[in-house]
Amino acid sequence: MSDFSLVGDLLARERRSDRPALYAAELDRTYSYFDLCNTAYKAGNVLSHVGVREGDRVVVDPDPHPQPIFTFLGAALLGAVSEFDADPGRECDARAVVVPVEREGAFDLPGGSKLVAFGGDPDRPDTTHWEEEVWSENPAFPPTFHDPGDAVLRGRQQVGDDPRAYSHADLLAAARDAEDAVGIDADSRVAVRAPLSDARTVAAGVLAPLLAGGTIALPAEDAPLEATAAVVAGDGPVPETRVLNVADVPL
Template identity: 55%
Template sequence: MDVIGDLMARDRRSDRLALRVDGPGRTYTYHDLITTSYKAGNVLRYLGVRKGGHVAIEPTLLPEPILTFLGAAQLGAITAFDPQFEARATVVDVERESEFEDLPPGQKLAVFGGPPSNSTTTHWEQEVWSENPAVHPEIVSPDDAALVADDREYTHADLLTAAKRVVDDYGLDEDDTVAIRASLSHPGTVVAGVLAPLLVGGEILVPDGDDPVDAALIVREHGTETNAVTPDEILDERRFT
């Protein structure tokens, strides 16, 4: 697989569990996740996001930020898991809508977690639900940027190469679960917590609080469990070149 969109290929859709977020009790099968990522990308296109454009996403550990990132990657857009980043589209929790109502001209706001108060704000759930799940026509290259953090851009090749090394080093396969306890604002979290399990057809788990979890790998800010790794360790051990 050369680009992140390859992880969202139609023939990978199945009834296997892809994402589980225990707090709100939400689950997505591979069929649900892949189809919804198409819809999320189409919503971003509606907001004016194009290849090479930026999407700023609040790094909340919920399905919407993950799905928005996957949709953006299929467009060839660049995600910043930082809502303060200057971007064509900003996607935040509805509770923060008022903080972003005065975006500069040309920047659009979308909120998830409930309907917006302002009629000019896009309601993520409503628009995604109504979108056609069409595959995006953009041609994306492995050398195209997919993520920006700390003034550094990471290409599709950077992220997938690192994810493949996580898979190899931790022996992940389709029967494994990777738990996320660290912020998506860290590129290492995206690599190990999102892309690595998707690469092998495994499960992404967002646990509820610090409850014990049955996972092959746990990505957390400060690793204490024997199978835990921090986002910084992911990047330190697998240097991007």
């Protein structure tokens, strides 16, 4: 499939393979396209079980871990609207809030909202354990029929900005531009060195490599990372020679 109109199209069953799709430096772990697609299906099913439906808001911690990436992709399959936000507020009213387990105590969500924790066992019985539920979930997802103009992500371009909504079509168009701008292809490994709270990072650092059949690379402070390109914010030095600043991503 080369004509992608929805974020979920990047997870089509025929795209599953042993090729690398995601590398997490902190874990020194590579996830294949088979792993990525299946785990996104599972994450979408778990979100559905906790009440997420088409058009609902899902807040996801923006730290560069695999679980937030899988959650965003799973939410896109459902037609939900993700927002990468490190501080959504203790009483955030999103349908689901997905955070590292060490942040569990920072939330007291209202009725109708569900807290999901990853990275360890939660303390509270009403908190959903991301890994436990995802790994035991069915690795299948029914075909999705959303409108490309529907919102799939809310994000900010600057600190202090109000978040705005971006559609499937918006993100995929920006991803194609990023793919062309730095020559991303199936052999590329793209380091995500800009915040996921910026929709331009998601388009260029997450969706562009998936469009090309390449690899998303999630850096960690103390772990080595080899990448062929990087998506950055600002002018700080990075080890990659091919660099795309989010300011140059048309979104």
